Amino acid sequence: MDEALSEIEFLALSANRVEVLQLLAERRHTRDELAAATGASQATLGRILGDLDERSWIRRDGSEYVATATGRLVASGVTDLLDILETERELRDVVEYLPTHAMDFDLGRLANATVTTPTGTRPNAPVQRVVDLIGSSSEVRVFSHAFNDQSLGAAEDLVTDGDGTFRGVFSRSAIAPLADDPGLRERLASLLDAEGAAIRIRDEGVPVAVTVADDVVHLLLRDENGVLQASVDTDDAAVRSWAGEAFDHYWRTATPLEPEDLPE
Numbered sequence: 001m002d003e004a005l006s007e008i009e010f011l012a013l014s015a016n017r018v019e020v021l022q023l024l025a026e027r028r029h030t031r032d033e034l035a036a037a038t039g040a041s042q043a044t045l046g047r048i049l050g051d052l053d054e055r056s057w058i059r060r061d062g063s064e065y066v067a068t069a070t071g072r073l074v075a076s077g078v079t080d081l082l083d084i085l086e087t088e089r090e091l092r093d094v095v096e097y098l099p100t101h102a103m104d105f106d107l108g109r110l111a112n113a114t115v116t117t118p119t120g121t122r123p124n125a126p127v128q129r130v131v132d133l134i135g136s137s138s139e140v141r142v143f144s145h146a147f148n149d150q151s152l153g154a155a156e157d158l159v160t161d162g163d164g165t166f167r168g169v170f171s172r173s174a175i176a177p178l179a180d181d182p183g184l185r186e187r188l189a190s191l192l193d194a195e196g197a198a199i200r201i202r203d204e205g206v207p208v209a210v211t212v213a214d215d216v217v218h219l220l221l222r223d224e225n226g227v228l229q230a231s232v233d234t235d236d237a238a239v240r241s242w243a244g245e246a247f248d249h250y251w252r253t254a255t256p257l258e259p260e261d262l263p264e
Helices: 002-012 015-026 031-038 042-054 069-091 125-135 149-160 172-180 182-193 237-252
Strands: 058-061 064-067 114-116 139-144 165-171 197-202 209-213 216-222 228-234
Touching (some): 002 015, 015 031, 031 042, 064 069, 114 125, 125 209, 125 216, 125 228, 139 237, 149 182, 165 172, 165 237, 172 182, 182 197
Antiparallel strands (some): 058 064, 114 228, 139 209, 209 216
């Protein structure tokens, strides 16, 4: 293991080493092409090529350099490690709020996710993010333990101002506060009356707060006290697949909510 860690350290100490190896793993390059791509001086590039050749990660073929089979293997592994670490950096401040117990996909799938956190000037930024996504979509599916007035308004607009569709599965505790407020109850009833909307209630609850807006999956993240901490959204195919299957499960195991079910 020490020898392997030494090789990792060798690469980690120079971004140019990693970049040169990745470039040569993709295709052949001349020395001038490598210099132009990396911005490294000829002296630095000469040392890098010598070090990589010494490890049999690259070889020279005439005026060009190319990665060997083991060089391509190392380049692939380093690229994967960098992607993992970049994802970890993005998620580090919010990972404790991710509902990983209910997320049946590799966290690496969130590599290109958008992370939105509250700020002093935009404390409601995560909610506004999902409202914006709903507003720019044509098909929205939600399974959640929460349903706030902003999302309710966005869902109303989606189905009444256009040809959008909205389907939601909510914990009973998510609907109760809306039904108890006369103004929100009226808007909820209006949404239920809309041709393109349908809502179901799940007595067993829903452990996550997920919105699927067209091809984007959005998760609202709260702490153990229910305080909003962040949101994460992505259009990754594996995450979309998980969200679609999860929605179908919750939808099948929930009861339709009808306007007459709301208290007067």
